[in-house]
Amino acid sequence: MTKQQANWSPYDNNGGSCVAIAGADYCVVAADTRMSTGYNILTRDYSKICKLADKAVMASSGFQADVKALQKLLAARHLIYQHQHNKQMSCPAMAQLLSNTLYYKRFFPYYSFNVLGGLDNEGKGCVFTYDAVGSYERVGYSSQGSGSTLIMPFLDNQLKSPSPLLLPAQDAVTPLSEAEAVDLVKTVFASATERDIYTGDKLEIVVLNADGIRREYMELRKD
Amino acid sequence: MSESNRAKQSPLISEAASERTQYPYVTGTSVVALKYKDGILMASDMGGSYGSTLRYKSVERIKPIGKHSLLGASGEISDFQEILRFLDELILYDNMWDDGNSLGPKEVHNYLTRVMYNRRNKFDPLWNSLILGGVKNGQKYLGMVSMIGVNFEDNHVATGFGNHLARPILRDEWHENLSFEDGVKLLEKCMRVLLYRDRSAVNKFQVAKITEEGVTISQPYSLKTFWGFSSFQNPTVGAEGSW
Numbered sequence: 455m456t457k458q459q460a461n462w463s464p465y466d467n468n469g470g471s472c473v474a475i476a477g478a479d480y481c482v483v484a485a486d487t488r489m490s491t492g493y494n495i496l497t498r499d500y501s502k503i504c505k506l507a508d509k510a511v512m513a514s515s516g517f518q519a520d521v522k523a524l525q526k527l528l529a530a531r532h533l534i535y536q537h538q539h540n541k542q543m544s545c546p547a548m549a550q551l552l553s554n555t556l557y558y559k560r561f562f563p564y565y566s567f568n569v570l571g572g573l574d575n576e577g578k579g580c581v582f583t584y585d586a587v588g589s590y591e592r593v594g595y596s597s598q599g600s601g602s603t604l605i606m607p608f609l610d611n612q613l614k615s616p617s618p619l620l621l622p623a624q625d626a627v628t629p630l631s632e633a634e635a636v637d638l639v640k641t642v643f644a645s646a647t648e649r650d651i652y653t654g655d656k657l658e659i660v661v662l663n664a665d666g667i668r669r670e671y672m673e674l675r676k677d
Numbered sequence: 678m679s680e681s682n683r684a685k686q687s688p689l690i691s692e693a694a695s696e697r698t699q700y701p702y703v704t705g706t707s708v709v710a711l712k713y714k715d716g717i718l719m720a721s722d723m724g725g726s727y728g729s730t731l732r733y734k735s736v737e738r739i740k741p742i743g744k745h746s747l748l749g750a751s752g753e754i755s756d757f758q759e760i761l762r763f764l765d766e767l768i769l770y771d772n773m774w775d776d777g778n779s780l781g782p783k784e785v786h787n788y789l790t791r792v793m794y795n796r797r798n799k800f801d802p803l804w805n806s807l808i809l810g811g812v813k814n815g816q817k818y819l820g821m822v823s824m825i826g827v828n829f830e831d832n833h834v835a836t837g838f839g840n841h842l843a844r845p846i847l848r849d850e851w852h853e854n855l856s857f858e859d860g861v862k863l864l865e866k867c868m869r870v871l872l873y874r875d876r877s878a879v880n881k882f883q884v885a886k887i888t889e890e891g892v893t894i895s896q897p898y899s900l901k902t903f904w905g906f907s908s909f910q911n912p913t914v915g916a917e918g919s920w
Binding site for chain 2: 461462463464465466468491494496497499500517518519522523562
């Protein structure tokens with residue numbers, strides 16, 4: 455009998471875009487809520503944003519099942535951390551944990567593209583950006599996922615972060631106010647949705663600041 | 678001995694050492710399900726295909742799970758039957774606590790997501806798309822899991838061809854307050870389109886309902902069809918082609 459079925463793949467790309475922007479005293483993390491496979495939309499209302507700690511929020515796109523496994527693992531590790539230290543994990547500590555967790559599966563990777571946003575120990579906004587196997591970097595803003603090729607150069611153009619090669623090291627946080635950053639995020643997603651078929655339906659924005667965590671939603675194109 | 682020869686003899690790599698489903702044998706096609714006013718409605722046909730041969734014609738692909746859930750499956754039938762054995766054991770062991778608690782649809786769905794994802798991690802997948810619906814404590818639940826563990830909830834879901842042909846109809850016509858009659862009508866509309874366009878669909882269906890009161894799965898029945906549409910009679914008229 456000739457083979458009729460395509461061989462299966464352990465991976466799928468469920469699409470979606472993630473953005474995070476750090477400011478002096480806030481951090482904005484955003485992602486769309488569309489989940490796709492190929493040309494199909496599976497659902498228009500799936501949250502890609504996960505609160506890992508009081509001051510650490512992760513947005514992830516890629517393969518949903520891997521993302522879910524990663525979120526569950528980090529939640530379990532954070533619970534153990536709380537029992538051992540009687541406090542919430544800081545964002546930079548969570549950033550290192552995420553990197554180690556991803557690299558642990560270096561030879562059967564989690565197909566997930568993450569940005570981690572939050573507030574550091576000084577209350578300053580921080581963004582960490584990753585690849586699927588755990589390389590990470592602290593930056594002022596970042597974008598990951600299917601629309602990142604459209605979003606990232608636009609953010610570069612608007613935010614003009616100082617080169618990381620400059621000495622002495624310059625602060626990477628953006629000069630924008632919180633409201634301006636939220637506006638910028640809405641703009642980049644509205645634009646990415648125009649050209650990226652995997653981005654759309656709804657935008658979920660999470661804002662972290664000294665007052666705590668706030669959530670906002672904006673409708674996006676559904677085609 | 679060269680490195681590659683040694684690799685071939687390693688029991689870890691040999692094909693016979695572990696049997697893995699690398700492709701499906703007997704498969705079922707789409708399942709469609711939706712939330713309605715009082716619970717969940719689910720529909721599927723009863724065909725079991727062996728490649729493109731219609732091998733079985735009375736396969737029940739919708740089954741009740743515990744007291745509050747309904748499971749529908751497309752894909753490999755034998756894997757579905759194994760999943761039913763897993764779930765029977767799960768429900769039985771949970772019942773043996775005798776604490777009055779029972780697993781609801783959310784718990785069963787979560788269990789299924791872990792089983793499916795775990796098996797894909799072992800490179801030994803269960804070749805199914807599963808739909809889980811149910812009602813517990815007045816809460817309606819409807820979710821899906823794929824062969825590799827991708828999972829989500831929605832107001833209406835469909836597997837396989839249903840994703841292409843049924844969900845656009847559901848997105849147009851579904852609303853929160855569908856009555857039972859309208860829900861069944863909407864499902865039948867979807868199943869009729871699938872019957873016309875999915876060659877492995879057969880005209881023998883079951884519709885299942887789950888509410889707070891419990892599960893009812895209909896007797897198999899057929900849909901009325903009309904094959905006299907002019908585009909069915911002469912499908913290429915008006916499509917000239919480039920040659």
